[in-house]
Amino acid sequence: MSRAGPQRSYARWLPLVAFAAVIALLAAGVWLSRDPDRDVLPSPLIGQPAPAFRLPVLHEPGRLVDAEDLRGQPYLLNVWGSWCPGCREEHAVINAFAKTRRVRVIGYNWKDEHADALRWLEQFGNPYWVVLVDYDGHAAIDWGIYGAPETFLVDADGIVVWKHVGPMSTETLHTELMPRVDALEAR
Incomplete structure (x- = not known):
């Protein structure tokens, strides 16, 4: 063989x-x-002034808002897009937080179509004090935004105090965001 x-x-x-x-x-x-701590990415913006920007308002395209217009009170900047599945996932949490009226919630509509963004807010609710739009994504570069959703907490002096990457959960709201809001209110 x-x-x-x-x-x-x-x-x-x-x-x-x-x-x-x-x-x-x-x-x-x-x-x-x-990385189990994917949502806890360090940001070089923490402790730094929020980047300068001048963006149109979704519901009033002729009106521009800049970083200076938002100073004087803390705000939560929530980056979202109608095309973003994670944004839909977190939207109920953002809605619930906005109802507390602890800080202003600013929408940052990123790389979206105007009509799609309006339709999405109509369908899922608009928790935002104002919605800024960054159609081409240029202003997002200074914020270090590389995806949606992302959320930033900015104090009354315009200093970024917290950043969260990914969908915000109820747990994140209670264990990370609310203690920081409490600290801002205690100042």
């Missing part, structure tokens, strides 16, 4: 085994790179 027969059958499986090994290595790399 020839030894070439069994060797050929092993050689036939070699590419499949190599492919499976590569997939296993890639999966292990993804799993090991998971």
Whole structure:
């Protein structure tokens, strides 16, 4: 009996085994790179003045609002878009927080179509004191915004005190945001 027969059958499986090994290595790399604190990204803005901006208002496109217009009272800047599934997920939490009237909630509509943003707010409710629009995303660069949703807490002096990346949950609201709002009110 020839030894070439069994060797050929092993050689036939070699590419499949190599492919499976590569997939296993890639999966292990993804799993090991998971960061459970993904939503606690450090931001160079914390403790710094909020970036300067001048953006149109969604409901009054001829009106422009800048960073100086928002100074004097703390505000929560919530970055959202009608195209963003996470924004829909967190919207009930933002609505509930806005009803407390503890700080102004400013909407930051990012890279959205005007009509889509208006329709989305009509459908899901508008918790915002004002909605600013950044159609091309240029102002977002200074804020370090790279996705939606993202949320910033800014104090009355215009200093960024907190940033949250990803959908805001009820737990995040109570354990992270509310203590910071309490601290701002205690000043």
